Amino acid sequence: MKKLTRLEKYHMNKVSQRSNGKVVAITPEAMEIEQRAIEREKRGHYRVAARLWLQCMDVASGEVERARIAIRRQQCITWSNHTRQGEYSGIGCRGVVYD
Template identity: 90%
Template sequence: MKKLTRLEKYHMNKVSQRSPGKVVAVTPEAMEIESRAIDRENRGHYRIAARLWLQCMDVAIGEVERARIAVRRQQCITMSNHIRQGEYSGIGCRGVVYD
């Protein structure tokens, strides 16, 4: 494993946690899961993407990396709450339900 420079250490520990930016994950395992999560986001599957971000957070090493992933996961959860798919006719309903 290579040693990190001062600048790399600074960016791992001190970078702003508010906006995720383009680079979210740093570790290779987390980058694999990140690519799958971004693919799901592009398809509009925000709940699945939020679960993948949670898996990505489990694999991540640094606190800044985890904070970036948490911000991205929260964005997915927010987007998934705005989606309404299909119609709801009630639990155990056998006929037509009128409003």
């Protein structure tokens, strides 16, 4: 394993969390899980993607990396709450319910 220089350590810990880069994870294990999570997001499986982001966070090493993963996971959770559409005409509906 390569020792990090002072400048590399600085950039690992102080990089902005608001960057819109496509790469969220840095460690190789986290990058593999990240690719699976992104594929699930493209399919619209946001809850599964949020679980994969959580696994990715477990494998991640730096605090900045974990923070970026947490932001992405929160976005998936938010998107998953908006995907369900349709009407429910069951208990508690105001209109007429037909059997």
